[in-house]
Every structure is written in C-alpha cells, then in structure tokens.
Amino acid sequence: MKTQLENIYENAKNDLTKASSINDLDDIRAKYLSRKGEFNEIKKGLKDLPEQDRKIIGALANEITQKLESTIKSKHDEFYKKELDIKLQGEKLDITLPGKYVPQGHIHPLTSTTNEIVSIFQNLGFSVVIDENSPEVETEYYNFDMLNVPQDHPARDMQDTFYTKIAPNVLLRSQTSGAQIHVMENKKPPIRVVSPGRVYRNENINARKNNFFHQIEGLYVDKNITFGDLKGVLNEFIRLYFGSSRPTRFRSSFFPFTEPSAEIDVQCIMCDGKGCRTCSGTGWLEILGAGMVDPNVLKGVGIDPDVYSGFAFGMGVERLAMLKYAIDDIRLFFNNDVRFLEQFK
Numbered sequence: 001m002k003t004q005l006e007n008i009y010e011n012a013k014n015d016l017t018k019a020s021s022i023n024d025l026d027d028i029r030a031k032y033l034s035r036k037g038e039f040n041e042i043k044k045g046l047k048d049l050p051e052q053d054r055k056i057i058g059a060l061a062n063e064i065t066q067k068l069e070s071t072i073k074s075k076h077d078e079f080y081k082k083e084l085d086i087k088l089q090g091e092k093l094d095i096t097l098p099g100k101y102v103p104q105g106h107i108h109p110l111t112s113t114t115n116e117i118v119s120i121f122q123n124l125g126f127s128v129v130i131d132e133n134s135p136e137v138e139t140e141y142y143n144f145d146m147l148n149v150p151q152d153h154p155a156r157d158m159q160d161t162f163y164t165k166i167a168p169n170v171l172l173r174s175q176t177s178g179a180q181i182h183v184m185e186n187k188k189p190p191i192r193v194v195s196p197g198r199v200y201r202n203e204n205i206n207a208r209k210n211n212f213f214h215q216i217e218g219l220y221v222d223k224n225i226t227f228g229d230l231k232g233v234l235n236e237f238i239r240l241y242f243g244s245s246r247p248t249r250f251r252s253s254f255f256p257f258t259e260p261s262a263e264i265d266v267q268c269i270m271c272d273g274k275g276c277r278t279c280s281g282t283g284w285l286e287i288l289g290a291g292m293v294d295p296n297v298l299k300g301v302g303i304d305p306d307v308y309s310g311f312a313f314g315m316g317v318e319r320l321a322m323l324k325y326a327i328d329d330i331r332l333f334f335n336n337d338v339r340f341l342e343q344f345k
Contacts, residue, residue: 258291
C-alpha cells in the first residue's frame with residue numbers, strides 16, 4: 001500500500017506539472033483528493049491493516065495529501081494572477097477620459113419652499129403640528145363649524161369644497177386652519193405651532209389658481225398676545241424670507257375665525273411696485289391672511305378668551321414660491337417639466 005501511495009503521488013505531481021489553468025487544477029483535485037479520489041479510496045482500506053501498519057500508512061497518506069493541497073494552492077494563486085493580468089490588460093480603462101453624465105434628482109421647489117418657511121418659524125419658536133392633528137380628509141366640524149364659519153357661508157357650497165362619498169359631512173380640507181382646532185383640543189396654552197399641508201378647492205385652473213395646492217397655518221395662543229405680536233412675527237418672517245428690502249403692508253380684511261383680521265401684501269416682485277398684469281396694476285401682491293383668534297373659536301375648544309388670546313395666519317406655499325422666484329404661472333409647479341424643475345437645483 002505504501003508503494004501504491006507513492007505511485008499515485010508521482011502521477012499527481014506529473015499532472016500538476018502539465019497543468020496550465022485553474023480548470024486543470026480543479027480536475028486534479030477531483031481526481032486525487034475528492035471523496036471519490038484515489039487517495040480517499042486508499043484511506044478507506046486502512047481499517048483492514050494491522051495497527052502498526054495503519055499508523056505508518058495513515059501518516060504517509062496525510063503527508064502526501066497535505067503536500068498536494070499545498071502545491072495545488074500555490075499553483076492556483078499563480079494561475080489566478082496570470083489570468084487576472086490578462087483580463088485587466090484586455091479591459092484596461094483610460095481613467096483620464098471624462099465620465100458619463102448621470103442626471104440626479106433634487107428637491108422639488110415647493111418642498112424646498114415649505115422647508116424654508118417652516119425652518120424660519122421654528123427659529124422663531126414655533127413647532128410643527130404632528131400629522132394626526134392635520135388630516136387632509138376632514139369633517140365639516142373641523143373645517144368649518146369650529147372655525148366659526150356659518151352654515152350659509154359660500155365656502156361650504158359644493159362649488160368651493162370637495163365633499164366625499166364617505167359621509168355627507170366628510171370632505172377634502174379646503175384650508176389647513178382645521179389643524180389649529182385639533183391642536184387646541186389636545187393641548188393647553190401656551191401654544192405656538194405651524195401646520196404645513198395640502199389643501200383642495202373646487203377652482204377653475206388658471207395661471208394663478210389650482211384645485212390642489214399647499215398652505216402653512218400658524219397659531220400662537222398665550223396670555224397677553226396682541227395684534228402687535230402678530231405684526232412683529234409676520235414682519236420678521238417676511239424679512240427673513242424675502243429680504244429686508246421688500247416693502248410690505250397690512251390691510252384690514254375679514255375671516256370668520258379671526259377678529260380683527262388682516263391681509264399682508266408685499267411689493268410686486270415682477271414690476272417692483274410699478275404695476276403689471278401679475279399684480280393687476282396695483283404694485284402689490286397678497287401673500288397671506290392673518291388675525292387675532294376669534295373668542296368664539298377659543299370658547300369652542302375650552303380656552304377662556306378672558307384669560308388667553310392669540311393670533312393665527314395662513315399662507316399659500318405656491319404663492320410665496322412664485323413671488324420669490326418670479327414665476328408667473330402656478331401650473332408650472334405641477335407639470336413636471338424637467339426644464340422648469342432643473343432651474344431649482
């Protein structure tokens with residue numbers, strides 16, 4: 001059996017000498033060292049030998065196996081390096097050539113505008129309303145009733161509001177103002193929050209209106225809050241968003257849920273106040289509505305209007321983006337025209 005082992009070893013060495021590739025080495029390994037290989041077949045017969053011979057032949061078989069494993073591994077590394085060199089030579093790249101341009105996406109201008117506005121108010125001490133307190137599918141109770149909107153108000157008409165078939169009083173919210181009711185029901189003053197989100201109105205789509213757009217609602221309720229606080233916060237927001245050089249003005253207005261109410265205008269960015277089609281020749285463009293929270297709204301959520309007061313405001317994200325970037329058509333935000341969107345990288 002010793003002679004048989006030595007002969008097999010010599011044959012294996014001869015095969016290794018002739019080997020020229022990794023595939024040849026795999027064949028040699030299978031022939032001599034696999035479970036059905038020649039060395040393993042001899043090892044199966046060791047059990048029939050006397051104990052003394054079994055130790056000698058077993059040790060020799062293990063020694064030869066280790067030598068073959070070592071030789072095969074060494075040659076495998078050698079062949080692998082050669083084959084890799086050949087492959088690299090054939091696939092050599094000129095790293096000095098310019099790479100291919102792969103276009104990358106970026107944040108939508110409405111998203112970046114929303115983030116900028118929210119960031120400004122967060123720096124002014126406001127926090128963002130959680131999603132549970134700002135649902136897009138709302139009820140008349142939160143969208144109208146609790147905001148002091150009368151039953152016969154035109155905004156309740158089907159021409160202005162999208163009602164659903166879930167139930168007669170369930171609708172797609174027409175304003176983010178309902179979020180302030182959810183917040184005040186779940187939190188006691190002091191309250192200082194903003195609520196960004198989508199709103200829906202049954203509007204005829206044109207350059208200045210869409211039936212789907214974005215708003216940001218703000219609410220501040222505490223003791224001794226005055227209209228002066230409202231003006232101070234909004235003037236600071238406008239200064240940070242548009243820059244200190246953009247003139248503003250407050251005009252008296254009416255909203256069912258605020259009293260007194262005001263609309264805030266900025267000088268038209270298209271014509272610098274000289275008058276154009278965008279501002280209808282007035283030189284001014286409205287950017288948001290605001291006012292002191294009506295006492296009836298505070299009473300409805302269990303807040304004593306004799307102790308607390310507050311202000312609320314709401315602004316359209318599209319309108320603010322249009323004014324900042326001199327965009328004259330709101331539909332551009334929703335057409336997904338890459339030529340338009342690439343300007344906001």
